[in-house]
Amino acid sequence: MPSATLLAAIDMQNVFAAADSPWRTPRFPDVVGPIRQLATAFRGDVVFTRFIAPTEPVGSWRPYYEQWPFALQPPDAPLWDVVDELADLAGRTVSAPTFSKWRQLSAELAPGGRLVLCGVSTDCCVLSTALEAADAGAEVVVVEDACAGLDDTTHAKALEIMDLYAPLVRVVDLAQALALAQGS
Secondary structure, three states: OOEEEEEEEEOOEHHHHOOOOOOOOOOHHHHHHHHHHHHHHOOOOEEEEEEOOOOOOOOOHHHHHHHOHHHOOOOOOHHHOEOHHHHOOOOOEEEEOOOOOHHHHHOOEEEEEEEEEEEEOHHHHHHHHHHHHHHOOOEEEEEEEEEEOOOHHHHHHHHHHHHOOOOOEEEEOHHHHHHHHHHO
């Protein structure tokens, strides 16, 4: 049954956490604790997303994967797994070979519902998901201190961009998001 309020933990995967990964998000470890808090507070209304490579890249994804050939691995490859620190909370998981996970999440959220976003990276998959969900009419809440970007500057810029979409997208801190969980 779709949730009226849904927490989506975006792409908390080994490929973005591993120190030797070309896609490493440096502040990834900083958001694991806040995401655990959120997932616990939102109880069963939590979905973890996974970015995965397509079987065969097409269109603009071809040059993308020419640049990042290491990522052309099957969906069950360990690099796509949710990190061990959060795996126990990742019961509901959706996967997509796209930056935005809205299409997959939309089936989990009641029409006109609230989508609370956290995860990585703020300046790519979180941003893409937030804007597509807002366009579709979902109330979008982004938890700034439970997101991490490629670096602090792009993280801040992505949050600024999403804040420009208010009231369709709201940027809140962890305490405000935890309060939303209590009210949901």
